[in-house]
Every structure is written in C-alpha cells, then in structure tokens.
Amino acid sequence: MEERGWRRPDRERSFTQKRISHIFSCFRTLCCKGQPPPxxxxxxxxxxxxxxxxxxxxxxxxxxxxxNxxxxxxxxxxAVPFQNAILNVKELGGADSIKKYWSRYYQGSQGVVFVLDSASTDEDLEMARTELHSALQHPQLCTLPFLILANHQDKPAARTTQEIKKYFELEPLARGKSWILEGSSVDNxxxxxxxxxxxxELLEDKDQDTGRI
Incomplete structure (x- = not known):
C-alpha cells in the first residue's frame, strides 16, 4: 500500500503534463499556423x-x-483582388488622341483585357474590331492570354457573343492563342x-508552361 501511495503522485503528474502538452499542441494548431502564402x-x-x-x-x-x-x-x-490572385490592371484611355500611344504601355503585361460596347453603332463596332485585331497581332501582346468582354449586354441593341465572335472573325484570327469571349454588364x-x-486560370497555365521550359 505504501509503494502504491508513493507512485500515485508521479502518475498524476505525468497525466497532467500530457494534458498540458495536448492543450498547447491544439493551441499551436489553431492559432499559430503562420501567415498564408501570398x-x-x-x-x-x-x-x-x-x-x-x-x-x-x-x-x-x-x-x-x-x-460620375x-x-x-x-x-x-x-489592384483588383480575387481569392487566388491579385490583378494589377492598367486601364488605357480609349479616345483617338490616346489610342495611338497604347503600345507604349504594353511592355511588362502578362495578360490583356479588351472591352467593347456590344450595343454600339456599326461604325464604332468596326473601329473596335480594328483595334482588337491590332492588339491580337502586336508583338508584345500576341502570345498573352486575352479576355474579351462584350459589354453592355443589358442594353436592347446589344449583340450576342456569337454575333461578336463572327463579326470580329475571332476563330481564325486568334487560332493558337489563349482567349476568352464573354458578355458583360456592370449590373451583373x-x-x-x-x-x-x-x-x-489561363495566366496560371501560362506560368506553369513557362516553368516547364
């Protein structure tokens, strides 16, 4: 009985230490994960x-x-934040006096967003077509992923993405390139x-392809 009486405190201390160790381990797991990767x-x-x-x-x-x-x-x-990336978007003015300088700002780009007014006049749509063709063939942009937004889809006169694709001749022009054509509206x-x-996703794929080279 005496032997058992002397050993019991040791067992209790061991059990208490294990509980404390377990609590600290849980605390570290929950609260000390560190900063998520950028x-x-x-x-x-x-x-x-x-x-x-x-x-x-x-x-x-x-x-x-x-x-306004x-x-x-x-x-x-x-800087446009998304869950899995941050997009630093350089928007260039579209006036005639500015368009001629667009190419000066292409260097360093990793992707292109081209926005067109799908409800515009035939004349403006033809002008947008010309500018998109020029961008798709520009040496600094031709290998980059493109997102083409047919905007103002909420307007009655808006052309569908299929009409835009056919009119802009995207299938033959952009063959072999990474591009997306989607309708858009500020209300959606x-x-x-x-x-x-x-x-x-296209940008990530291009990153992986570059890494494999």
Missing part, C-alpha cells in the same frame, strides 16, 4: 474605345462607387468576376 500578382493591360465601360467594370470589381465616372484620360491602375458583376477567374 497570392500571385499579374500585370494586365485593359484597352477599349471610349464608352465601352472599362472604368465602370473595374470600379465595380474593386467595390468602388460608379457615380468619366472617360479615362491617359491611364489608371487598379458576379458574371464579370467569373470571366476574370477564367482569365486567372
């Missing part, structure tokens, strides 16, 4: 004619107010986010 960042250039809606779409993606938005003069840069920003998520 999200990758991609630099994009966003182009399109004045009135296509570039600024409004990007502002909504950043949860900014879209009241005017045409972009020169360029602006927005969730669909716009899904389109950008698809672009992020």
């Amino acid at each position: 999200r990758p960042e991609y630099d994009l250039v966003c182009i399109g004619l004045t009135g296509s809606g570039k600024t409004s779409l990007l502002s909504r993606l950043c949860s900014e107010a879209t009241d 938005i005017g045409p972009t003069t020169g360029f602006s840069i927005k 920003i969730d669909a716009v986010k899904q389109s950008f998520t698809q672009l992020i």
